[in-house]
Amino acid sequence: MLPIVYLNGEFVPKASATLHVSDLAILRGFGIFDFFRYVQGKPRFVEDHLNRFFRSADKIGLEMPVSKDELRAVVMELIKRNELDDGGIRFVLTGGYSENGYTPTTPNLIGMAYPFPPLPRELTDNGANILLHEYQRQFPTVKSIDYLEGIRIQPMLKERGADFVLYVDQQGYVRESDRSNYFIVVDGKLITPAADVLEGITRMHLLRLAQQLGLPTEERAIHRDELLAADELIICSSAKAALHARSVDGKLVGDGTAGPITRKLQAAWPAYYLAH
Template sequence: MSRIVYLNGDYLPEEEAKVSVFDRGFLMADGVYEVTSVLDGKLLEFEGHLKRLERSLSELDMDKPEGFDDLLEIHRELVKRNDVEQGGVYLQITRGAADRDFVYPKDAKPTLVLFTQSKPLLDTPAAANGISVIFADDIRWGRRDIKTVQLLYPSMCKMMAKAAGADDAWLVEDGFVTEGSSNNAYIVKGNKIITRGLSNDILHGITRASLLKYASEAQMEIEERNFTPDEARDADEAFISSASTFVMPVVKVDGSVIGDGTPGAVSKRLREIYVDESRKRAI
């Protein structure tokens, strides 16, 4: 049985969902997206994702699509129709279909697409054993705080990591780690959690914001600052965060084993806290 997807007001079998070849998301990567995790059939961090989506649209001077005010209902309906217990709901908004031109069209109607993906989020081998990362040059555009659909370089970085026998890449610019290819990056040194501060250089992670809040409430020490690749190699622990990974331990950085090569106490505790708190707040 095929998935049911949402496209511009209609719930359709995925085989019947069609978008114009003139859609600017296809021609120009002129679109934004969000991914909301689903746990126990409920949505995690929905309000945070919605707020960031509105910010992305505003930063690109993109109109809200029809149905925007019904997004919570649409998310829940897709989760129900597709019987999703664990996984996520992908949402994408583009500026719409118009004749190809670099100038924003005046009368294009935004395209709104949502679909679900079922996959395990909790008891995964990666969470139990940790992942490995390599370093790659960060050559992306300067507005990484806008969650756009132009994801070719992150895809290339993941392929670089795969070719090197690793799981992911941490990006480096001007001698400092910015973030992972699709996640925020952290190291732990002397029980202090260190992660890059917010700016246009990184995505303002929804999971990141909640995680730092929970860590602070648990009396964990946090330092938001740039850190170097050498600091990462020499860290006591390392981990990433994202909507789909929650808190994921990193046990090897650029070939250097972190700690004893197994997930550390801080990252394991943070993952437990994040999952527990997220379940309490799920809608």
Template sequence: MQIVFNGEFIEHDQAKIGIFEPAVLYGLGCFSTLRLHVGKPRFFDEHWKRFSQNAAEIGLTLKLDPEQIRAQIIELADKNEVTEGSIRFSCHERHEGVDFTIFVTQPRRVDPPATYRVTLSDCPHPGASPLSGVKHNNYALFRAAHLQARAAEWDECLLVNALGEVVEGGISNFFWVDEDQCLFTPPLSSGALPGVIRGKVLELFPAIRELAPQAEQLKQASEIFITNSSFEIKPVHELNGRPLAAPGEITAKVINAFQEAFPDCRPPFIFQ
């Protein structure tokens, strides 16, 4: 598999980084993962904006042309013969300068389900911090939580902070509907990552309220859906063994509006 490493197309096993670099010792770096659709990056501008801001927040200086990066992604997808898949670009600090890498791979799940089973994770969410809005390379906690959920045959998990608030998923943001049919999503102040698809849903539905539910409150939700740049929006049909409408009326409205605003070439899940 080829990658782009510091502007050059090379085989992935040719990329090298020293063991004493700050990136290895302290995880100093950040990344973004986005969807490759018909050979092109989807929502590239939004991802690049967040990535650039994240790099600046952790003190990394990037001197990169986003249009050149976009072109390299398209070329890399062609070289790796991937038209539908996942893109990851990342940067990490060296003692001198910053490395920048692009991967383009097949999707994580080739045939994902239309609706998801979700559990509440035993891994505690770290809560709000100066880095909670940064998609940084210290990602072990979220990866561990997600992998534990997948090993137990759940599709995703949701993490709870020290205040008992359900904040976000291992790889996703989430939205929930209460008994009064009001739609909510946790605010960034709770520690949630500002996901690109989360932001798109909020743009389409500005009346959505930002509130992080307590775990027991979420268990009473009438609808839940999760968002992620790879699968975009997935209704949740089960939370900790409790069945949910998937999609419910409000979730279907959100999905249909999203597909109308941001069409793609997949056979759409149009929910009635």
């Protein structure tokens, strides 16, 4: 985390940015967040991220204490005060200080800036190893601070040599990763789930980019069996962009290398990204 933090209307050193222990984010894990990158001092897809942040707040009944214009100004001030051209911004909105430990009150709003190191070269060159795991987030369209399952299974992923997880629901449909969306490619068509998943900003823009490139796309449910037979698999997020998956549960995806559709998206993404 970079030195200067925004907390409830003030910019303070991170060592001074404190919350009371009665905050529902601490007591109950009740709160939301959003995260996005900035490059050359310019936040990328910022309107999309702020819109999602406000939607998440509305969906769980938290009142945003600032307007979008005010929050946009906070973004630029965080970038300026932390004096780093390339990085990431995380906003967190908590349930507030609760006397009974259960009832939300006035939310606390925190803004933090981070360095943004690139993905390890080994991961981008060789692709990610994916593990399927039966789990479904209880409120998938909200970007909540509840990452209990994703964090709990980190030792299991390490033990099995997996980089990331994909969650599978009780009907066998693959929904999303803990911090990413995904696409499969079948017979040249790019397919991604649309229902009961987080409205990923990178996912949305990859769909737009694919359409610009003339690639066929489809949004629908994807069963585990279809995913395991897919020609290509792409994991996507602000941090990963379009990262190809090498294997799923130890089985190679295609020949294990990035397929032609993945390579087209990866080649076109940097210019598209910088234009937005």
